[in-house]
Amino acid sequence: xxxxxxxxxxxxxxxxxxxxxxxxxxxxxxxxxxxxxxxxxxxxxxxxxxxxxxxxxxxxxxxxxxxxxxxxxxxxxxxxxxxxxxxxxxxxxxxxxxxxxxxxxxxxxxxxxxxxxxxxxxxxxxxxxxxxxxxxxxxxxxxxxxxxxxxxxxxxxxxxxxxxxxxxxxxxxxxxxxxxxxxxxxxxxxxxxxxxxxxxxxxxxxxxxxxxxxxxxxxxxxxxxxxxxxxxxxxxxxxxxxxxxxxxx
Numbered sequence: 635x636x637x638x639x640x641x642x643x644x645x646x647x648x649x650x651x652x653x654x655x656x657x658x659x660x661x662x663x664x665x666x667x668x669x670x671x672x673x674x675x676x677x678x679x680x681x682x683x684x685x686x687x688x689x690x691x692x693x694x695x696x697x698x699x700x701x702x703x704x705x706x707x708x709x710x711x712x713x714x715x716x717x718x719x720x721x722x723x724x725x726x727x728x729x730x731x732x733x734x735x736x737x738x739x740x741x742x743x744x745x746x747x748x749x750x751x752x753x754x755x756x757x758x759x760x761x762x763x764x765x766x767x768x769x770x771x772x773x774x775x776x777x778x779x780x781x782x783x784x785x786x787x788x789x790x791x792x793x794x795x796x797x798x799x800x801x802x803x804x805x806x807x808x809x810x811x812x813x814x815x816x817x818x819x820x821x822x823x824x825x826x827x828x829x830x831x832x833x834x835x836x837x838x839x840x841x842x843x844x845x846x847x848x849x850x851x852x853x854x855x856x857x858x859x860x861x862x863x864x865x866x867x868x869x870x871x872x873x874x875x876x877x878x879x880x881x882x883x
Contacts, residue, residue: 645690652688655681656741663744670748675727678749682724686717689836691845693721699853704810706778707854710800711814712874713782714790715824716835717847718816723749725849726812728778731765733786739832752779756786766799773807783870790818790825792878796871801863810854813870815877820844850877 659681662670686693709726711718723730734753737743752768755761769779781803783796804811818824823842826835839845852873860866 645688648684648688648690652684655684659745659748660741663748667748671750675729675749678745679724679727681745682720685720686724689717689840689845691717691721691839691847693724693847694849695725696848696850698850701853703812703851704854706773706776706809707812708773708800708804708809709778709780709812709814710783710870711780711849712792712816713784713787714816714821714826715818715839716787716826716832717818717824717839718782721816721847721849722780722814726778726780726814728780729772730780731769731782734761762799766803769803770807773803773809779803783867787826789827790821791882792871792874794871794875796867796874798863798867801857801866801870804857805860805863805866808858810856811866811870812854813852813873815850815852815874815881817848817850817881819846819848821882848881850881852877 659674659677662674662677707728709722709728711722719730719732722728729750729752731752731754732746734755736746736751737753739746752765752772754765769781772779781800783800784793785797800811803809820842823838823844824847830838855866855870857866860869
C-alpha cells in the first residue's frame with residue numbers, strides 16, 4: 635500500500651513539473667524570435683523529457699553503432715506512435731520536419747514554431763518541394779534535421795516504399811544519415827491509429843502496463859557511397875525491414 639501511494643506521489647510531482655514547464659515554455663513563445671532562437675530549442679528538448687517522464691515511459695537509447703556518430707547529420711526513424719514527436723527531439727539535437735497541421739494544435743503549435751520546426755503539407759507536391767529546399771538550407775546552415783521516411787505515422791510495421799525526399803536531401807548536401815529503429819514493447823498501446831485522438835493516445839500510453847520504449851541507433855550511412863537517391867533509399871528501406879524482422883517478428 636505504501637509503495638503504491640509513493641508511486642502515485644512521484645507521478646503527481648512529474649505531472650506538476652510538466653504543467654509548470656509547459657506554462658513557462660508557452661509564455662516564452664511570445665518573445666521575439668531573435669531573442670529565443672538560440673536557446674529555446676534546448677528548453678524544448680528538456681520539456682520533451684519532462685513530458686516523457688510524466689507519461690511514465692522508460693525511454694532507452696540503445697547504441698548498436700560500432701563507430702562514433704557524426705556531429706552533423708540527418709536522423710531518421712520509423713513512425714508508429716505519437717511518442718516519437720517527443721522522444722526523437724529529446725534524444726537528438728535536430729530540427730524535425732512535421733505536418734503543417736501541427737502549427738494549429740492548441741499550445742503545442744506555438745511550442746513547435748518556437749523550436750524552429752520545419753513543416754510540410756504532405757498532400758501538396760509544391761509544399762514537399764519547398765520542404766526539401768528548407769531542409770537543404772537548414773543543413774547548409776549547420777543545423778541537424780530529423781525526418782520520417784515512411785511519410786507520416788503509419789503503424790507498428792514498416793510502411794513501404796519509403797519516400798525519396800529524405801535521401802534526395804542527403805545526396806544533395808552530402809550529410810550522413812543516422813538511422814534509428816523504434817520498438818515499443820507494448821505495441822498496441824503505443825501505436826497511433828487513424829481514429830484515435832492525440833489525447834486518447836497519450837492516455838493509453840500513460841496507463842499502459844509496459845511503457846518501455848527502445849530506440850536502437852545504428853551506424854551512420856554515408857550518402858557518397860551510393861549512386862542515386864533511389865539506391866540510397868532502397869538500401870535504408872531494406873535495413874529497416876531487417877530490423878523489423880529481428881525485433882518485431
